[in-house]
Amino acid sequence: MAGPWWRQCRRWSTNRTTVSLFETLWYADGRSSSSLGRACWSSGPLNEGQPPSTTQIHLKTLTYNSSLIRQKSRFLYPTRQPCCCRTTHSDAKLKDPFTLAQKDMTSLYDDIKKELFVSTDELKFLCDYYFDGKGKAIRPMIVVLMARALNIHSNGSGGQRAVAMITEMIHTASLVHDDVIDGSDKRRGKRTINEVWGEKKAILTGDFILSAASVILARIGNNAVVKVFSQVIDDLVRGEFMQLGSKENENERFKHYLEKTFKKTASLIANSCKAVSILVNSDPDIHEIAYQYGKNVGIAFQLVDDVLDFTSGANQLGKPTAADLKLGLATGPVLFACQQFPELHGMIMRRFSSKGDVDRAWKFVIQSDGVEQTSFLAKRYCQEAIRQVSMLRPSPERDALIRLTEMVLSRDK
Amino acid sequence: MLPSVCSRLSRVSWFCQGQRTLSLFSSSGSSNWSKVVSDAEKIVGYPTSFMSLRCLLSDELSNVAMHVRKLVGTQHPLLNTARGFVYDSKNNLQMRGLVVLLLSKAAGPSHTASDLLAQDMVSGIYPSQRNLAEITELIHTAFLVHRGIVDLKEWTVSDGPLKDMQFGNKMAVLGGDFLLANACTGLAQLDNTKVVELISSAIGDLVQGVYYENFNNIEENGLISGVNVAQWEEQIFLSHGALLAKSCQAAMELAGHDKESQRLAYKYGKHLSLGHKLNSDLQPFVKSDMGEPVSFSMSAAPVVFHRQIVGQERWHQQLQQAKTLGNQMDYSKLLAAVKSEKGVSSVVDLCCYHSNKALEAIQAFPSSEARSALENIASAITKF
Numbered sequence: 027m028a029g030p031w032w033r034q035c036r037r038w039s040t041n042r043t044t045v046s047l048f049e050t051l052w053y054a055d056g057r058s059s060s061s062l063g064r065a066c067w068s069s070g071p072l073n074e075g076q077p078p079s080t081t082q083i084h085l086k087t088l089t090y091n092s093s094l095i096r097q098k099s100r101f102l103y104p105t106r107q108p109c110c111c112r113t114t115h116s117d118a119k120l121k122d123p124f125t126l127a128q129k130d131m132t133s134l135y136d137d138i139k140k141e142l143f144v145s146t147d148e149l150k151f152l153c154d155y156y157f158d159g160k161g162k163a164i165r166p167m168i169v170v171l172m173a174r175a176l177n178i179h180s181n182g183s184g185g186q187r188a189v190a191m192i193t194e195m196i197h198t199a200s201l202v203h204d205d206v207i208d209g210s211d212k213r214r215g216k217r218t219i220n221e222v223w224g225e226k227k228a229i230l231t232g233d234f235i236l237s238a239a240s241v242i243l244a245r246i247g248n249n250a251v252v253k254v255f256s257q258v259i260d261d262l263v264r265g266e267f268m269q270l271g272s273k274e275n276e277n278e279r280f281k282h283y284l285e286k287t288f289k290k291t292a293s294l295i296a297n298s299c300k301a302v303s304i305l306v307n308s309d310p311d312i313h314e315i316a317y318q319y320g321k322n323v324g325i326a327f328q329l330v331d332d333v334l335d336f337t338s339g340a341n342q343l344g345k346p347t348a349a350d351l352k353l354g355l356a357t358g359p360v361l362f363a364c365q366q367f368p369e370l371h372g373m374i375m376r377r378f379s380s381k382g383d384v385d386r387a388w389k390f391v392i393q394s395d396g397v398e399q400t401s402f403l404a405k406r407y408c409q410e411a412i413r414q415v416s417m418l419r420p421s422p423e424r425d426a427l428i429r430l431t432e433m434v435l436s437r438d439k
Numbered sequence: 440m441l442p443s444v445c446s447r448l449s450r451v452s453w454f455c456q457g458q459r460t461l462s463l464f465s466s467s468g469s470s471n472w473s474k475v476v477s478d479a480e481k482i483v484g485y486p487t488s489f490m491s492l493r494c495l496l497s498d499e500l501s502n503v504a505m506h507v508r509k510l511v512g513t514q515h516p517l518l519n520t521a522r523g524f525v526y527d528s529k530n531n532l533q534m535r536g537l538v539v540l541l542l543s544k545a546a547g548p549s550h551t552a553s554d555l556l557a558q559d560m561v562s563g564i565y566p567s568q569r570n571l572a573e574i575t576e577l578i579h580t581a582f583l584v585h586r587g588i589v590d591l592k593e594w595t596v597s598d599g600p601l602k603d604m605q606f607g608n609k610m611a612v613l614g615g616d617f618l619l620a621n622a623c624t625g626l627a628q629l630d631n632t633k634v635v636e637l638i639s640s641a642i643g644d645l646v647q648g649v650y651y652e653n654f655n656n657i658e659e660n661g662l663i664s665g666v667n668v669a670q671w672e673e674q675i676f677l678s679h680g681a682l683l684a685k686s687c688q689a690a691m692e693l694a695g696h697d698k699e700s701q702r703l704a705y706k707y708g709k710h711l712s713l714g715h716k717l718n719s720d721l722q723p724f725v726k727s728d729m730g731e732p733v734s735f736s737m738s739a740a741p742v743v744f745h746r747q748i749v750g751q752e753r754w755h756q757q758l759q760q761a762k763t764l765g766n767q768m769d770y771s772k773l774l775a776a777v778k779s780e781k782g783v784s785s786v787v788d789l790c791c792y793h794s795n796k797a798l799e800a801i802q803a804f805p806s807s808e809a810r811s812a813l814e815n816i817a818s819a820i821t822k823f
Contacts, residue, residue, distance in 0.1 A: 144647060146650055207613065234650075252626075
């Protein structure tokens with residue numbers, strides 16, 4: 027559905043208009059294959075030697091005119107005949123996402139722990155380690171709310187709860203492996219598994235959680251849902267690979283960053299939303315709404331995360347600040363800041379590896395409006411998420427999904 | 440030489456088909472084994488490179504291969520694993536895939552499933568079964584890669600720079616995860632959730648088996664008590680048998696064969712892999728060539744049996760006696776101690792038992808060249 031990447035890139039490189047940036051960003055759905063990525067490279071070096079100015083990207087004056095709007099002009103709920111679908115949400119009057127989802131969420135962790143059958147006590151302990159109910163559990167919450175919002179369109183189905191569990195399990199398995207790759211010693215205020223028990227055990231723990239999630243997935247018995255999640259796992263790994271490399275060219279870099287963000291964070295949320303939709307509905311338009319909501323919220327979520335890495339106090343996030351810089355990663359705020367302070371370019375390319383790089387980069391980012399621009403971008407993604415989910419029929423859960431985007435934007439940890 | 444070897448990592452299993460040397464059952468048994476396997480390979484049609492080209496030639500794996508090159512000269516185990524992909528090591532024979540294909544062929548076309556067409560078969564094997572064989576190999580290889588992860592806190596400066604180990608770990612995690620992700624994608628495309636469940640549970644079994652093998656085991660000094668042959672065999676099944684057993688069962692499921700065929704295929708896979716493992720554990724104890732320094736794991740089957748036979752106390756004495764002045768273990772002395780008792784012969788017996796059980800399971804399939812090949816493989820595991 028999205029136009030080919032290279033066309034976006036070309037437009038970006040030739041016009042440097044504001045819209046093209048956003049079109050590029052909106053299309054960052056990670057579906058571009060590496061060959062298309064190469065096509066981008068061949069579109070030629072752009073504007074070398076001409077330092078880009080911040081005015082290139084007039085985020086605030088952007089006239090938002092994505093083709094997605096055109097594509098989705100058919101509003102689903104007003105045109106639909108109100109039918110006598112069973113609604114499973116009816117007792118819910120409050121619109122607070124947490125309260126609404128609470129009933130489905132309370133036993134989620136216990137159910138996950140029950141699914142982790144392990145004969146070795148220690149391995150069992152490690153598998154349960156992060157299912158302690160202390161995480162934000164934002165992913166399963168989105169899944170649960172989406173499931174209920176969609177069930178108005180049809181009859182509801184078993185398996186949706188399993189999807190919420192699988193979502194959290196895949197997320198956790200990937201965290202455990204990421205912590206080994208990044209050498210992190212803290213996560214959610216706890217010492218990481220690799221820090222306490224060593225890397226070998228951490229990897230096996232992640233592998234086991236993934237296998238248990240796959241078993242639950244298989245038991246749902248729906249091949250389409252299995253395929254959706256296999257895409258997630260593929261995206262997660264490819265996203266991790268993308269994080270190893272950096273791009274020389276500035277525009278390439280932004281595209282690379284957003285594609286990585288989609289794969290590492292948004293794909294799981296988008297595809298989980300799609301999965302609960304597939305389970306209750308045969309209408310591909312509704313699957314697409316669910317997917318687009320998840321994708322846009324997911325990208326916004328990660329953008330906010332990248333902002334918090336610069337703005338949050340050391341203890342709030344459960345990990346040290348500027349963690350990304352220390353890992354050599356240039357996230358949104360740095361990429362935007364680089365437009366104001368070209369000095370950052372060299373540091374990005376050497377992955378902040380020289381002495382003092384992290385401190386200097388940090389100062390540049392704080393002096394720039396990189397944080398504001400990244401936050402603004404996150405806001406735009408949330409607006410698109412809202413636009414998408416508004417096409418569903420009204421329900422308290424749908425409204426909770428809308429409110430949830432505000433929470434994604436306003437969270438401070 | 441090494442850099443060139445590593446750069447070939449991603450292409451190796453494809454290009455080295457003709458020249459791989461089969462050293463799984465080295466020494467006297469090897470010529471017999473090579474013949475059995477190469478005959479079997481001809482039966483299943485095209486060469487048995489299961490790791491799909493799509494996966495091997497991907498940017499991601501070339502990336503890993505390129506980075507692994509940087510590890511040359513360090514002691515990261517990933518290097519050895521990578522080397523093993525080139526010079527066939529005992530772990531990378533792609534035997535599992537071959538057995539899955541042979542069983543698929545031996546079981547023949549389905550009579551019940553209407554959506555499976557006999558004309559889709561190549562050399563009597565459904566495409567989905569070929570994909571399954573490939574997935575089995577991908578999972579096995581992913582775990583070889585993940586097994587090579589190093590605990591950084593146990594790394595001392597004298598062993599080499601920590602940075603190299605961190606980097607090697609990163610590559611091992613990503614490389615293994617990439618192979619697993621490809622296995623997941625392949626599984627999903629089989630369009631059979633029963634098979635997805637079976638193979639996913641086999642991954643869980645593998646983790647548990649590897650975990651046990653690495654951490655719940657008799658430590659280097661062999662002083663932890665409580666080895667129990669039955670428990671040991673259960674864990675060996677998880678780490679060395681479950682994947683093949685469940686893959687064999689899944690191959691039957693994919694062709695729509697009934698529960699009984701599935702059970703027999705599972706049984707064949709299970710006993711073959713157990714016998715296979717016992718055979719390789721036995722190698723240092725049955726080899727006659729002196730001169731090479733011997734070494735073996737304290738959890739090798741003959742040692743486990745020996746300990747059960749002589750009891751903890753005698754075992755501790757023997758361990759003490761086998762220690763040199765520098766508190767180093769003299770393995771040849773320990774080997775002699777183990778050989779003097781019935782441990783080795785018990786393991787040989789057990790190996791024959793598993794070989795027979797595998798042969799028994801395969802008898803229910805109609806006679807064919809694929810079945811003969813499976814019989815030959817099951818018999819070959821008792822040749823030392």
